[in-house]
Amino acid sequence: MDVSRLGAFVNKGTTPAARPGNAQYRVAETPSGILNSIGLENPGATEVARKYGKAWAELGVAVIVNVAGYSVDDYVFVVHEMTGTPGVVAYEINVSCPNVKGGMLFGCDPDLAAEVTRAVKAETDLPVIVKLTPNAPDVVAVARACEEAGADALTAINTVLGMRIDTRRRRPILGTGSGGLSGPAIRPIAVHITYQVAQAVSIPIIGAGGVTNAQDALEFLMAGASSVQVGTATFADPLAPLKVIEGLAAYVKEHSLASIRDVIGVALPAPED
Structure with missing residues (x-):
């Protein structure tokens, strides 16, 4: 794979200290996606920087570090430890983590999400992207709060x-009971949230959720996203991101566009005079 053709890689969620992850089972297939409850398994920020920084430099890839934590200080610590790591070009803040002070997900409360955003912005000069959770009562309010707090971009969605229930065991399949659904099943939800958020903020949106081909990517772009992420599709086809790029290039040529940027937001309502 020619990684230079990709905009950037987003690494696995990185926390201050090493995490062993959740008990088995961690993954369950669904008819149109995957349920996962990995539990943020990773070696911790210091080790991630030491172990992977050199490899990222050798590959010449741009890396967006996905930052997770259970307190504001956790997020700041990860960014501090990753500062100066070769290849790192931005931070994506995973606000789908529970705040240890009250248990509420950072991304479900506009004030908490804004607090994390401000703290991380104060720690780095690199772009800060906030990854929105679709499980928030009001995703648009969270998006606005993050923009006001200084976020450079948003990812829609986590x-x-x-x-899923194992009907033979009469128990949930995942060890933790519930998990995060990704893949084509959530694409309509992700496109809808992108469409809503794009009308409420002026910063770029990265569309994420079930992108498997260029047509999927076009839906996000037309709904207001400036770029897209490809995740679950790579389990079945590691070359999926490149195929998305090739498909978008073909669309530009077929429709005689100057650039794929010409379709960004075309499905949004016309602005009122």
Whole structure:
């Protein structure tokens, strides 16, 4: 794979200290997606920087570090530890984590999400992207709060809560019971949230959720996203991101566009005079 053709890689969620992850089972297939409850398994920020920084530099890839934590200080610590790591070009803040002070997800409360955003912005000069959770009561309010707090961009969306039951065992399949649903099943939800958020903020939106081909990517772009992420599709086809790029290039040529940017937001309502 020619990684230079990709805009950037988003790494796995990185926390201050190493995490072993959740108990088995962690993954369950669904007819049109995957449920996962990995539990943010990772070696911790210091080790991620040490272990992977050199490899990222050698590959020449741009890396967006996905930052997770259970307090504002956790997020700041990860960014501090990753500062100066070769290849790192931005931080994506995973606000789908529970705040240890009250248990509420950072991304479900506009004030908490804004607090994390401001703290991370104060720690780095690199762009800060906030990954929105679709499980928030008011995603648009969270998006606005993050923009006001200084976020440079937003990712829409993180996984949707879901569950599968093993009917033989009469128990949930995942060890934690519920997990995050990703893949084509959530694409209509993700496109809808992108469409809503794009009308409420002026910063770029990265569309994420079930992108498997260029047509999927076009839906996000037309709904107001400036770029897209490809995740679950790579399990079945590691070359899926490149195929999306090739498909978008073909669309530009077929429709005689100057650039794929010409379709960004075309499905949004016309602005009122």
